[in-house]
Amino acid sequence: xxxxxxxxxxxxxxxxxxxxxxxxxxxxxxxxxxxxxxxxxxxxxxxxxxxxxxxxxxxxxxxxxxxxxxxxxxxxxxxxxxxxxxxxxxxxxxxxxxxxxxxxxxxxxxxxxxxxxxxxxxxxxxxxxxxxxxxxxxxxxxxxxxxxxxxxxxxxxxxxxxxxxxxxxxxxxxxxxxxxxxxxxxxxxxxxxxxxxxxxxxxxxxxxxxxxxxxxxxxxxxxxxxxxxxxxxxxxxxxxxxxxxxxxxxxxxxxxxxxxxxxxxxxxxxxxxxxxxxxxxxxxxxxxxxxxxxxxxxxxxxxxxxxxxxxxxxxxxxxxxxxxxxxxxxxxxxxxxxxxxxxxxxxxxxxxxxxxxxxxxxxxxxxxxxxxxxxxxxxxxxxxxxxxxxxxxxxxxxxxxxxxxxxxxxxxxxxxxxxxxxxx
Amino acid sequence: xxxxxxxxxxxxxxxxxxxxxxxxxxxxxxxxxxxxxxxxxxxxxxxxxxxxxxxxxxxxxxxxxxxxxxxxxxxxxxxxxxxxxxxxxxxxxxxxxxxxxxxxxxxxxxxxxxxxxxxxxxxxxxxxxxxxxxxxxxxxxxxxxxxxxxxxxxxxxxxxxxxxxxxxxxxxxxxxxxxxxx
Numbered sequence: 001x002x003x004x005x006x007x008x009x010x011x012x013x014x015x016x017x018x019x020x021x022x023x024x025x026x027x028x029x030x031x032x033x034x035x036x037x038x039x040x041x042x043x044x045x046x047x048x049x050x051x052x053x054x055x056x057x058x059x060x061x062x063x064x065x066x067x068x069x070x071x072x073x074x075x076x077x078x079x080x081x082x083x084x085x086x087x088x089x090x091x092x093x094x095x096x097x098x099x100x101x102x103x104x105x106x107x108x109x110x111x112x113x114x115x116x117x118x119x120x121x122x123x124x125x126x127x128x129x130x131x132x133x134x135x136x137x138x139x140x141x142x143x144x145x146x147x148x149x150x151x152x153x154x155x156x157x158x159x160x161x162x163x164x165x166x167x168x169x170x171x172x173x174x175x176x177x178x179x180x181x182x183x184x185x186x187x188x189x190x191x192x193x194x195x196x197x198x199x200x201x202x203x204x205x206x207x208x209x210x211x212x213x214x215x216x217x218x219x220x221x222x223x224x225x226x227x228x229x230x231x232x233x234x235x236x237x238x239x240x241x242x243x244x245x246x247x248x249x250x251x252x253x254x255x256x257x258x259x260x261x262x263x264x265x266x267x268x269x270x271x272x273x274x275x276x277x278x279x280x281x282x283x284x285x286x287x288x289x290x291x292x293x294x295x296x297x298x299x300x301x302x303x304x305x306x307x308x309x310x311x312x313x314x315x316x317x318x319x320x321x322x323x324x325x326x327x328x329x330x331x332x333x334x335x336x337x338x339x340x341x342x343x344x345x346x347x348x349x350x351x352x353x354x355x356x357x358x359x360x361x362x363x364x365x366x367x368x369x370x371x372x373x374x375x376x377x378x379x380x381x382x383x384x385x386x387x388x389x390x391x392x393x394x395x396x397x398x399x400x401x402x403x404x405x406x407x408x409x410x411x412x413x414x415x416x417x418x419x420x421x422x423x424x
Numbered sequence: 425x426x427x428x429x430x431x432x433x434x435x436x437x438x439x440x441x442x443x444x445x446x447x448x449x450x451x452x453x454x455x456x457x458x459x460x461x462x463x464x465x466x467x468x469x470x471x472x473x474x475x476x477x478x479x480x481x482x483x484x485x486x487x488x489x490x491x492x493x494x495x496x497x498x499x500x501x502x503x504x505x506x507x508x509x510x511x512x513x514x515x516x517x518x519x520x521x522x523x524x525x526x527x528x529x530x531x532x533x534x535x536x537x538x539x540x541x542x543x544x545x546x547x548x549x550x551x552x553x554x555x556x557x558x559x560x561x562x563x564x565x566x567x568x569x570x571x572x573x574x575x576x577x578x579x580x581x582x583x584x585x586x587x588x589x590x591x592x593x594x595x596x597x598x599x600x601x602x603x604x605x606x
Contacts, residue, residue, distance in 0.1 A: 084558070085529035312520045314502030346503065379510065408537040409512040 068132070071168055075131040082121070082137065089120040089140050089302070097298045098138070098156070101149060105157050108232040111164040118156065120302075124309040124318070126247055130159035132168040143299060144306035144322055145250055149291035150230065150239035157226035157233075158240075165225065167218045216267055223271055227278055236288040241275045244268070254318050300326060304336060311339070316347040334367035341376060353380065371401035375410060382413050391417035450477065457491055458542075458575065461600035463593045485581035485590050487597055494574050500524035505574050511538055514574070515547035518567060528553040530560075541577070542601050544568040552583065562587045564594065570603060577601060 082088070098118040106116055114134040121127075124141040131137075136159045146152055162168070223240075231237040248268065307322035323340045330336060341359030344352040357380065360373040378393030394414040397404065404410065448467040454475050466477040466487070475489040476482065494505040498521045505514050515536050523531045531553045539548035546568025554560050560583045567576035579594035581587040 081556075086531070086554075087529065313500060313524050314520075348506070379512070383508065383510065405536060406512060409510075412538050413510075 068166070068169055072133040075133045075135065079131060079135055083119075087121050087123060089122040089305070091120070091302065094298055094302060095120065098152070101153055102136070102156050102160065104233045105153060105160060105229050108229050109160065109164045114163050116160060116163070122305075122309065124306055124313060124315065126251070128155055128159055130162045132163055132166070134160075134163050136160065136163075140302055140306040140309065142247070144303045145247060146243065146295070146299075147246065147292065148239060149295040150235040150289060151243040151246075152295065153230045153233060153235045154226065154237075154240035154243050157229040158222045161222040161225040161229065162218070165218075165221060167222070170218070171215075216270070219267060219271060220274060223274060224278065227275065227283070231283060231286060231288065234288050236290050237283045237286055238279055239290060241272065241279060244272050244275065248272075250318075254315060296329060300329060304339065307339060307343075311343055311346065314346075316343055319343050332366055334363040334370045334373070337363035337366065338370065338373045338376070341373065345376065345380065356380070369400055371397045371404060374400065375404070375406065378410070378413070382417065387417040387420045391421065453477075456489070457573070457604055458489065459600075459602050459604050460489065460597050463596055466593070479590055479593075480586065483582075485579070485586045487577070487579050487594055489575075489577045489597075489601075491573050491575050494569060494572050500526075505569060507569065507572060509569060511545050511547040511568065512536075514567060514569060515549055518547075518565065518576075519549060519551070522551065522553075528555065530554045539566055539568075541566050541568050541575070541598070542603055544570055544575075544603075560584070564591070566598060575603075 095118065098120070099116070102116045102118050106114075116134045116136065118136050118138060120143065121137050121139045123139045124144075125139055126142045126145065128136065128138040128142055136156065138155065138159075142155065143152070146155075227237050227240050230240065303322050303326045307319045307326070310316075310319035310322060320340065320343050323336055323343065327333065327336050327340070337359045341356040341363065344359065345356040357377065360377050360380075363370060363373040364377075374393045374397040378390045378397060381387075381393065382390035391414060394410050394417065398407065398410055398414070401407075450462060450466070450468050452470065453468055454473065456475055462477060465479050467479075468477050469482055472482070476486050478484070478486040494507060497504065498517075501517065501521045501524055503517050503520060505517060509517075519533050519536065522528075523533075525531075531551060533549060533551045535548070535550040537548050539546050546566060549565045549567075550562070551565070552560060552562050561580055562583045563578055563580040565576060565578040567574060569575075577594075577598055579591065581590065
């Protein structure tokens, strides 16, 4: 077969407006009449836009209060999109815990008017971002990689400082026109590739300048004030630097793109140096709470759920580390052994199948009524041509889970096992 | 100035509509290793370099047929298809790929079952999702691996009004699908 033309058939998952417009623009040069048509339409749009005043003019010398209200209104609209997206990680107990930590920190801020609300996004990337109205979103990816409550406090204190020190508002006021502001914020967001799609999709380009990467000055302020906040709240400030180092290490090991929380590379290094310096000068000998045990117990489930997300996007190493971390504390969890087996099976490198089988067997030994490892064992034996063994596992799986979502596949494979047995 | 603008717009619309009418054909479909019979009324948007056809515009409904080497990376998942994969395994990768797509929300796999496409063992996935504006779409996705190539046919349409309207046409396209010996 000739694959030269396959460049034209590159896979994409969902056709959307963005792709359509891109395709149209690419083809402009080859269709002159269409080009003129779009050009005229563009003129029309510009003429219309020029004739219509912008909804809110920055040049109208709005007061800080009015500007802030505008920001908060935009923030609420954007939050609504996130909340309705199906991407929120729902665990009321965990949310309560995160908000309790935020409340401890808030007691030492000078902004009693901001009511903080911590929410979790079901996404394996190492991000967190704050809206100016105090709503902070933390990705499961960054939570799953933290080691203790003090590190959580470091992240929350940093993001809360963006709110309490009105960084969004200060960005807004420093830019003379709204278009310039929007462009500046968009540019900031685009610096961080991993967050780009999500930020764009969620329309996070107007009100928030939310995530790290406003300016180096604001990031430094958030680090400095955040460090002070966590220390005043009784946490060990050294954990802020540990968090940075730990995440940086994870990024390097996993070869993943840099997270929003840390910002872009040169500034990360600078920020880590700043933290080291502050710790040495202002917090020397300052020892506080770390709270590892309570943190881990609260986040156990999230660590495992995030491992599933890592597996979904093919980040096998990260998924494996998370499950192993979970198993360290929950040694009798059949589901975790099964998940680890799946990671090895799907990774499919040398000896991975043997490892997967052992893990499935362990899962079955722990919970013989758990159907998933039976199905996985059946599939592995089926592919190896070991039909009798496969038949046994498939039958057990269907017996344990008669309404399995994969029932039609398993029934088909089972039938072939039975037929091949009859033939032999 | 106003008159000139109006004149320009009118001319643009006339040329634009004429151009659009001209383009409603099936010409320029990419060269491929398969053949299908396409029912009347479907056309290929000229600005798309893919085997993509529509009846009322690609935002309302489209049929997309693709072929790709199995080792080509996906956009959202690092997982790869493999030659010896069972249809269940390849279906899971496609679901992972789509579920990880950040251009969509509220993804839900409604059905995942085995399917035979042109005599090849494959899979059928039915899923729904929302776009950024909150419009809901439904996709019927068939796929199979032949040698080192992954073939897939999908029908995507806005759930409201459009999905049911043209599903029969897609079924006809699907049943006419044949690999062409290269």
